[in-house]
Amino acid sequence: MDPLQIQGAPSFYQCAPGVLEQLPSKISEQPFHHGLIIHGDASWQVAKKHVPSLPTPITYTKYHGECTEEEVERIHQVVQNNQVDYIIGVGGGKIMDIAKACGHSTNLPVILIPTLASNCAVWTPLSVFYDQQGNFVNYKIFPRSTLMVLLDPNVIIDSPISYLRAGIGDTIAKWYEADVLTRSLSEKPIALDISLHAARLCRDVLIDHGVEAIQSLQQSSVTTAFTKVVETIIMAGGMVGGYGDKYGRIAGAHSIHNGLTHVEETHDYLHGDKVAFGILVQLALEERQDEIKQLIPFYKEMKLPLSLYDLGIQKNQDKAIEITANAATQSNESIHLMNISQPDQVKQAIDEVEELIASTPTT
Numbered sequence: 082m083d084p085l086q087i088q089g090a091p092s093f094y095q096c097a098p099g100v101l102e103q104l105p106s107k108i109s110e111q112p113f114h115h116g117l118i119i120h121g122d123a124s125w126q127v128a129k130k131h132v133p134s135l136p137t138p139i140t141y142t143k144y145h146g147e148c149t150e151e152e153v154e155r156i157h158q159v160v161q162n163n164q165v166d167y168i169i170g171v172g173g174g175k176i177m178d179i180a181k182a183c184g185h186s187t188n189l190p191v192i193l194i195p196t197l198a199s200n201c202a203v204w205t206p207l208s209v210f211y212d213q214q215g216n217f218v219n220y221k222i223f224p225r226s227t228l229m230v231l232l233d234p235n236v237i238i239d240s241p242i243s244y245l246r247a248g249i250g251d252t253i254a255k256w257y258e259a260d261v262l263t264r265s266l267s268e269k270p271i272a273l274d275i276s277l278h279a280a281r282l283c284r285d286v287l288i289d290h291g292v293e294a295i296q297s298l299q300q301s302s303v304t305t306a307f308t309k310v311v312e313t314i315i316m317a318g319g320m321v322g323g324y325g326d327k328y329g330r331i332a333g334a335h336s337i338h339n340g341l342t343h344v345e346e347t348h349d350y351l352h353g354d355k356v357a358f359g360i361l362v363q364l365a366l367e368e369r370q371d372e373i374k375q376l377i378p379f380y381k382e383m384k385l386p387l388s389l390y391d392l393g394i395q396k397n398q399d400k401a402i403e404i405t406a407n408a409a410t411q412s413n414e415s416i417h418l419m420n421i422s423q424p425d426q427v428k429q430a431i432d433e434v435e436e437l438i439a440s441t442p443t444t
Contacts, residue, residue, distance in 0.1 A: 082328075085272050088206045088226050089323040091193075096232040096312055098303060101131040101194065104231060108167075109136050111190070117165040119144055119156060119180050124172035124196040127239045132171075132194070140165060147211045148178040156183045165189065167228075173197035173244065174352065178208035181223060190228040198237050198311040199244040199353055200251045203230055204319025215348045217339040219413065230315075234303045237311050242298055247353030248314040249291045250385045254356050255321040256284035257363060258332035261419055263325075276325030279317045286313045288379055295383070327418075333363030336416035337427070340409030344401045346393040350386070357385045358392060358434075365430035366421055370437060377441055387438045389431070402431050 095103070108116070116139045120128070125143075140163045145152050156179065160168070169192045170180025177193050184191035185208075195203040202209075207222040237245075259280040263273060286309060294310035297303070321329040337359030341347045347355060357380070364373045377387065386392050394401045406427035409416055421427070 082266065085270060085324075085326040085328070087272050087324055087326070088222075089272075089275075089320060091204065091227040091230045093229045094204075094232070094316070095230075096234070096308070096316075098233060098235045099131075100231050100233050101128075101236070102133060104192075104194075105133050105136050107192075107229060107231075111167070113137050113167045115140070115163060115165050116167050116169055117142065117156075117160055117163065118169045118171055119176055119183070120171040121173070121176060124176065127196050128171045128194055128236055131233055131236055144172070144176050144179055146175075147213065147215060148175045148182065148208055149211060149213060151213070152179055153182045153186055157186050160187045160189065167192065169194065171196065174200045174202035174209075177202040178210075181206065181227060182208040182210075182221070184227075185221075185223045185225070192229040192231070193227055194231055194233075194236070195315065196236050197240045197244040197248070198314045199248040199351060201315055201318030201322075203227075203232070203315050205322055207322075211342070215342060217342045217408075232311070232315060234308050234311060238298060238301055238303050238307070240298070242295060243351060245295060245298055245310070246383055246385065247351035247357075249287045249294075249310065249353070249383060250357030250360075251353030252283045252314045252318040253287055254334040254360050255318050255329075256280040257360050258334055259321055259325055259329045261332050261363065261367060262328045266328075272324045272326075273328055276321050276323075276329040279320040279324070280329065282317045283313055283321065286310065286317070291379075292382055331415040333366055333416045333419050333421065334359035336409040336414040337362045337405065339414060340405035340407070340427070341392065343404050343408040344394060346395075346401070350392050354386050355392065358387070358389075361387070361434045361438075362427065362430045363419070365433045365437075366419065366426065370433070373434065373437060374441070377438070388435055398435075402428050405431065 118141050167190050170176050171194045193203045206226045209220045210218045290306040293306040297307035338355040341355045406424035
């Protein structure tokens with residue numbers, strides 16, 4: 082196997098209630114003069130209650146909805162026009178990705194403050210790019226990791242339940258995708274063992290504590306289970322790819338997600354919801370129907386999507402399957418790492434999932 086390129090973690094990470102109180106002192110330790118905060122409306126309304134006054138002038142810019150090349154270029158111009166020398170991203174995964182991409186394009190350090198636990202974007206040194214319509218385009222890995230990540234559970238507890246649920250779906254995929262990519266390797270370097278251990282944590286912790294974490298969020302109560310699930314999504318999820326490199330990033334489930342983004346009916350559904358369905362399709366491609374059956378009760382309890390209907394595709398399903406299968410098997414897709422290259426293979430797997438779910442008792 083090729084040597085692994087390890088980018089295991091941000092330069093500094095801390096998770097604790099009230100950790101954002103340290104942000105001014107952390108900034109003062111750096112030779113910073115002018116910051117840029119990239120945010121969304123909802124994310125900033127939640128986070129600003131926890132962020133003290135900062136020791137440098139700050140320029141604010143609201144993101145425009147997608148991580149696109151055009152959006153990164155727009156913010157690049159904001160950086161140059163205001164002589165910014167560090168960037169803070171405040172929000173969910175798309176804002177995290179925009180901030181990292183802007184940090185790369187401007188060669189500036191980045192501080193990330195997540196307001197959602199919907200994926201591991203806050204941890205990973207890469208950004209996923211979409212077009213203006215929300216269709217997946219590609220992802221880029223950057224040579225430099227994030228300077229600082231400050232994770233406050235008191236901020237995440239104010240997030241919508243749908244985002245935590247999607248984060249759980251996205252992060253469980255870490256195990257299934259890393260497993261299929263490494264199962265045939267006769268020898269594994271230590272870094273890959275670390276990656277696979279983190280991937281197992283992603284599956285086991287979230288299945289064991291995911292329901293309790295959702296209940297904690299519903300009750301606005303920062304419990305041990307809630308914090309454990311949030312850190313598993315962000316930290317353990319990020320470590321899978323950080324230590325596993327190409328063996329720990331994405332395989333079939335994310336290719337199915339990418340294919341689904343080309344179906345208009347799914348655009349209102351979150352990344353992790355589509356990845357969760359992608360896990361089932363990947364398992365069908367692996368002919369692991371027994372594993373699908375083991376996941377069904379958990380999916381039902383978590384209200385994760387089990388079918389195309391659950392992703393808003395209620396009509397013209399044959400057309401949606403064809404679009405998904407064709408897009409999921411494009412030449413740049415990670416599904417090829419599973420030796421899956423034909424759209425018909427994906428169509429058959431989706432059909433198998435649909436039939437299996439339809440034949441499973443509802444209780």
